[in-house]
Amino acid sequence: xxxxxxxxxxxxxxxxxxxxxxxxxxxxxxxxxxxxxxxxxxxxxxxxxxxxxxxxxxxxxxxxxxxxxxxxxxxxxxxxxxxxxxxxxxxxxxxxxxxxxxxxxxxxxxxxxxxxxxxxxxxxxxxxxxxxxxxxxxxxxxxxxxxxxxxxxxxxxxxxxxxxxxxxxxxxxxxxxxxxxxxxxxxxxxxxxxxxxxxxxxxxxxxxxxxxxxxxxxxxxxxxxxxxxxxxxxxxxxxxxxxxxxxxxxxxxxxxxxxxxxxxxxxxxxxxxxxxxxxxxxxxxxxxxxxxxxxxxxxxxxxxxxxxxxxxxxxxxxxxxxxxxxxxxxxxx
Amino acid sequence: xxxxxxxxxxxxxxxxxxxxxxxxxxxxxxxxxxxxxxxxxxxxxxxxxxxxxxxxxxxxxxxxxxxxxxxxxxxxxxxxxxxxxxxxxxxxxxxxxxxxxxxxxxxxxxxxxxxxxxxxxxxxxxxxxxxxxxxxxxxxxxxxxxxxxxxxxxxxxxxxxxxxxxxxxxxxxxxxxxxxxxxxxxxxxxxxxxxxxxxxxxxxxxxxxxxxxxxxxxxxxxxxxxxxxxxxxxxxxxxxxxxxxxxxxxxxxxxxxxxx
Numbered sequence: 001x002x003x004x005x006x007x008x009x010x011x012x013x014x015x016x017x018x019x020x021x022x023x024x025x026x027x028x029x030x031x032x033x034x035x036x037x038x039x040x041x042x043x044x045x046x047x048x049x050x051x052x053x054x055x056x057x058x059x060x061x062x063x064x065x066x067x068x069x070x071x072x073x074x075x076x077x078x079x080x081x082x083x084x085x086x087x088x089x090x091x092x093x094x095x096x097x098x099x100x101x102x103x104x105x106x107x108x109x110x111x112x113x114x115x116x117x118x119x120x121x122x123x124x125x126x127x128x129x130x131x132x133x134x135x136x137x138x139x140x141x142x143x144x145x146x147x148x149x150x151x152x153x154x155x156x157x158x159x160x161x162x163x164x165x166x167x168x169x170x171x172x173x174x175x176x177x178x179x180x181x182x183x184x185x186x187x188x189x190x191x192x193x194x195x196x197x198x199x200x201x202x203x204x205x206x207x208x209x210x211x212x213x214x215x216x217x218x219x220x221x222x223x224x225x226x227x228x229x230x231x232x233x234x235x236x237x238x239x240x241x242x243x244x245x246x247x248x249x250x251x252x253x254x255x256x257x258x259x260x261x262x263x264x265x266x267x268x269x270x271x272x273x274x275x276x277x278x279x280x281x282x283x284x285x286x287x288x289x290x291x292x293x294x295x296x297x298x299x300x301x302x303x304x305x306x307x308x309x310x311x312x313x314x315x316x317x318x319x320x321x322x323x324x325x326x327x328x329x330x331x332x333x
Numbered sequence: 334x335x336x337x338x339x340x341x342x343x344x345x346x347x348x349x350x351x352x353x354x355x356x357x358x359x360x361x362x363x364x365x366x367x368x369x370x371x372x373x374x375x376x377x378x379x380x381x382x383x384x385x386x387x388x389x390x391x392x393x394x395x396x397x398x399x400x401x402x403x404x405x406x407x408x409x410x411x412x413x414x415x416x417x418x419x420x421x422x423x424x425x426x427x428x429x430x431x432x433x434x435x436x437x438x439x440x441x442x443x444x445x446x447x448x449x450x451x452x453x454x455x456x457x458x459x460x461x462x463x464x465x466x467x468x469x470x471x472x473x474x475x476x477x478x479x480x481x482x483x484x485x486x487x488x489x490x491x492x493x494x495x496x497x498x499x500x501x502x503x504x505x506x507x508x509x510x511x512x513x514x515x516x517x518x519x520x521x522x523x524x525x526x527x528x529x530x531x532x533x534x535x536x537x538x539x540x541x542x543x544x545x546x547x548x549x550x551x552x553x554x555x556x557x558x559x560x561x562x563x564x565x566x567x568x569x570x571x572x573x574x575x576x577x578x579x580x581x582x583x584x585x586x587x588x589x590x591x592x593x
Contacts, residue, residue: 222421
């Protein structure tokens, strides 16, 4: 317990440092004089500074939302599928989201209310995501819980398939429609969809609340399905709800910062290694903090090095290597 | 009392359980035996509501199990299945705490903690209670799971092949623990097992299954009968007496001449 608290405090401090670096470090490296003597220039500069910091603050909020949702949904997904390697994005859920968006434009055109109204679009897209994830669980995940490599292959096929489907639809579309999709689906951490940041805060709060409320039950569910039922968990019901929360969480993060394949895998496993526990609450807090740290600090470095690459590329590089390590370790056991 | 009425379970056209009606005797160890694929584990799964039967009902103390809330069932009936879920980092104490989940919903009260301490003491796990499951030997791990079941504090305890992967010493230790549970804690224990001699030595009552039906049932003396066992297992048995107990020999027999 004391160890858990110490870890969480250390990472909270690191996250705060990285947030302040993200917000203010540019002031040190900027070639412009930020506090000029000339009173008129001073006013202009002050406006610019508040403007920049305000925009960066929005981005920090966006990254925080995405970090918490990715960490929590990956953690719970690993519990209900009884393994430590799969995450929603590895099974192809974020690719599915891009396809769903493309499909909406294809069926209703980009000027339709289902696409232009962010709320309606979100409800429709995440509704489809929920249906897809529930049926995917029924058809594939449930029967093959122990076949990790098989599930990874399914994830690969699913994401390739839905990406190809999306690009096929985009190819036969009107070029103008195609443009509007690119704006919506080609979001990254640097190029965040800022219009929905504040809209997602209530969703973040509700989803986190529902996850946290169920953590004690998820703790029992780590014992596996039959043992959990034996201990009085209404497994099927709890699992369906968890999948619904997860689908909504994935919709928000993918809409916000685009697909980041390995972030969930790294953060959840790193916090398992650091805390050595099965309890969901400390794991959730620490993996959210690690995810925030990786995104925010990573983004600071990317900006300071002149956008030579993106954070998701780095996370994929590190995460891919880490996954190979985990797979090898798992195979040995 | 547990009553099973007209239970059938089929996968496609294949009937795993075929119209089983059964009453499980109270306050005894009942061994559920039969050849592989006879439907023992499926029956145990249905009775403990892990599986939903295609047809029929299970009553626990005159209440239909399918109409009860899952956590209410979990206060009356505990089940231990063979799992290989050992890579999870759970300490013995945390595992035993899970046994209180039906009562506490995860928020342990004073009485829950008392019960956990008591069970850990009873199962002789006190000095290793903070060890993780993956650091334990097979026997210790099985004891830890039994402790969890005991913490659940139920009248009925079902075990699915608890002797698998245990060597003789631990298997005997396990069966002795089950006997103690019946004698000292007045539980009703139902065990699925393979070894007919273990069943004869440690249980009070034997239910034998064949092809999804109850082939025969009775106390040890009636069940340790050549004709019955030959029929249940489709094999040539030889019953011998050792120290006033019936033992069966099922290997190396020459032309059925096996009387030692």
